[in-house]
Amino acid sequence: xxxxLLVLMVLALAGGLIHVPTESVFAAPGHxxxxxxxxxxxxxxxxxxxxxxxxxxxxxxxxxxxERLMSNNVARGLHRFWFAGWGFDGLYRRLFITPYLxxxxxxxxxxxxxxxxxxxxxxxxxxxxxxxxQSGSLRWYILSVVGGTVLLITxxxxx
Amino acid sequence: xxxxxxxxxxxxxGVLAWLSEIFDSRFPRWIAxxxxxxxxxxxxxxYGSFDAQRESLWIIEFSRSWIPSLGINFMLAIxxxxxxxxxxxxxxxxxxxxxxxxxxxxxxxxxxxxxxWTLAGVVGVFTxxxxxxxxxxxxxxxIPMYFIIAIWGHENxxxxxxxxxxxxxxxGMLLLVSLLCLVYFFTIQYGYLSFAYEDLLRLEVGGKLxxxxxxxxxxxxxxxxxxxxxxxxxxxxxxxxPTAGSVLLAGVLLKTGAYxxxxxxxxxxxxxxxxxxxxxxxxxxxxxxxxxKVALAxxxxxxxxxxxxxxxxxxxxxxxxxxxxxxxxGAMMTMLAHGLSAAALFSLxxxxxxxxxxxxxxxxxxxWALVPRMAVVALFFSVAALGMPGLGNFVGEFLSLLGxxxxxxxxxxxxALGMIVASVYSLWVxxxxxxxxxxxxxxxxxxxxxxxxxxxxxxxxxxGLILLGLFPNAFLDVSAIALEHLSSASDAFVAVRGRL
Numbered sequence: 001x002x003x004x005l006l007v008l009m010v011l012a013l014a015g016g017l018i019h020v021p022t023e024s025v026f027a028a029p030g031h032x033x034x035x036x037x038x039x040x041x042x043x044x045x046x047x048x049x050x051x052x053x054x055x056x057x058x059x060x061x062x063x064x065x066x067e068r069l070m071s072n073n074v075a076r077g078l079h080r081f082w083f084a085g086w087g088f089d090g091l092y093r094r095l096f097i098t099p100y101l102x103x104x105x106x107x108x109x110x111x112x113x114x115x116x117x118x119x120x121x122x123x124x125x126x127x128x129x130x131x132x133x134q135s136g137s138l139r140w141y142i143l144s145v146v147g148g149t150v151l152l153i154t155x156x157x158x159x
Numbered sequence: 160x161x162x163x164x165x166x167x168x169x170x171x172x173g174v175l176a177w178l179s180e181i182f183d184s185r186f187p188r189w190i191a192x193x194x195x196x197x198x199x200x201x202x203x204x205x206y207g208s209f210d211a212q213r214e215s216l217w218i219i220e221f222s223r224s225w226i227p228s229l230g231i232n233f234m235l236a237i238x239x240x241x242x243x244x245x246x247x248x249x250x251x252x253x254x255x256x257x258x259x260x261x262x263x264x265x266x267x268x269x270x271x272x273x274x275x276w277t278l279a280g281v282v283g284v285f286t287x288x289x290x291x292x293x294x295x296x297x298x299x300x301x302i303p304m305y306f307i308i309a310i311w312g313h314e315n316x317x318x319x320x321x322x323x324x325x326x327x328x329x330x331g332m333l334l335l336v337s338l339l340c341l342v343y344f345f346t347i348q349y350g351y352l353s354f355a356y357e358d359l360l361r362l363e364v365g366g367k368l369x370x371x372x373x374x375x376x377x378x379x380x381x382x383x384x385x386x387x388x389x390x391x392x393x394x395x396x397x398x399x400x401p402t403a404g405s406v407l408l409a410g411v412l413l414k415t416g417a418y419x420x421x422x423x424x425x426x427x428x429x430x431x432x433x434x435x436x437x438x439x440x441x442x443x444x445x446x447x448x449x450x451x452k453v454a455l456a457x458x459x460x461x462x463x464x465x466x467x468x469x470x471x472x473x474x475x476x477x478x479x480x481x482x483x484x485x486x487x488x489g490a491m492m493t494m495l496a497h498g499l500s501a502a503a504l505f506s507l508x509x510x511x512x513x514x515x516x517x518x519x520x521x522x523x524x525x526x527w528a529l530v531p532r533m534a535v536v537a538l539f540f541s542v543a544a545l546g547m548p549g550l551g552n553f554v555g556e557f558l559s560l561l562g563x564x565x566x567x568x569x570x571x572x573x574x575a576l577g578m579i580v581a582s583v584y585s586l587w588v589x590x591x592x593x594x595x596x597x598x599x600x601x602x603x604x605x606x607x608x609x610x611x612x613x614x615x616x617x618x619x620x621x622x623g624l625i626l627l628g629l630f631p632n633a634f635l636d637v638s639a640i641a642l643e644h645l646s647s648a649s650d651a652f653v654a655v656r657g658r659l
Contacts, residue, residue, distance in 0.1 A: 100452070100455075100583075101455075103452055104452050104453070104455040104456040105456055107452070107453060107456065108453070108456040108457065110391060110394070110453050110466075112387065112388050112390070112391050113391040115388075115391070116322060116391055116392075119325075
């Protein structure tokens, strides 16, 4: 079990010394453009060393106790938070998944289709109205013919 | 002559298939298959003899006087773009006949007649360069398709067929009105009547009037494409159509809309199209994202695939209105790849419906163990549809996005989100249908896996998609001259868009 970890450890420490031939792909780093300050450098070097020291105190010399740390509420909360990957899954669910599924669910029947539904209702209503007018009683037929004639004559007069 | 030969083969093949039913009910399908295969051979020949260094635009032309007193000629011509699309039509014609092979038993003769006449209409649309002839073929492909849905469709076929007919017929009328106005202005300016494409290209209408004429063309083609907000006929038509009808609808009929935009709308009305570009790009982005979202909510598997079709055609619209070579190539590749992948997905949905007698995904699940071959094929095509690199859809969508990036960064960025939502619905379908628990209500022990006929059809489409994905240049080179010519001929378009 330890062998692969050891290999990775050695590479992590000394891997930077291996020369990777990428000059032809990436431009040579510009001078003076990305100068990192000395303070920044020191912090970057100090943080891993601090980590090693802390883990030695916790697990090596046992000067500090894990149990005591975990009895603290804040520490427990942080532990849960980090264990859940900084809560990214939950954030994702709340920010993207739930709203997207909700948006999809409320519009299953595609609101754009309402226009054609409306057309169907309109033509069915028109059909019902015309069907009712076909009553078989002659007086209505005569009346509609007269009405149409009046309309035609009026239109002719107006135009 | 070759073009006329292809058309006649389909028209007469259709009639012959119908008549042959008198002798034996198996004759029509064999005659249909022979006719479509016979159309594919001269196309392969044309493709083989294609010369990328050619000077002239049209590879072959055919022209006869038709109605000389109205300036209407029977003019057919084919360039690289139409060659690929006619090739796709012919290829999917073979697939459609294969898909109908056992599904259609009732009135088979009339079915294959309609199938072949739809194909003939589509081939005519892709090759006509007389606008009256174009409109004629535009209508020819509509009516047989209406019969295919209305006669051989599923439970709600009347509603779906009528909706399809009304949408396409009404917008077809807009196209006709615009077309007649265009010819009228041409006659006033040039003193003679002509419907010829190359004549009308010389006409400059300009101003508000051009915008109205352009909208007539745009709406007709955007309905066929379809693009939001003219898409709502498609889910109904697809869910009710028989499998072969879906294959034709998704595979080739939708492409006629895109072809119309590329060949007619933008070159004929460059200025107003350029002014219209922001609207068209917005519609494309809405189509991609909105329909992907609606697709996810569907429980009817065919409706779901229909909505994904609209979403993918958004990439085509995007590529077209980028109006540069890369964008147009992207639109063309998306058309070819989507033609294959959508046809395959609809065939699979039809295959599932044939076996389970339902399209409801809530009644499916865990089918991988029962029909493993079908599941693998479905996985392949859903992965293709979501844009896996190495398959055709990726090349098309990538080129579309690249083309539109130089025109509108926003449209490109928003449309790229479509690739993510595409994987959401594609994987969701796979999980809902093939993985998870099996539905205990269904008696699924009797399910049969894909047979040799089906495997051969899917194998052909897989090969096509891999070919498109790994050797895109075999196709891009063919359409390059035609698209270059189209996009560079419209200086007015680029000039106006530059000012926007």
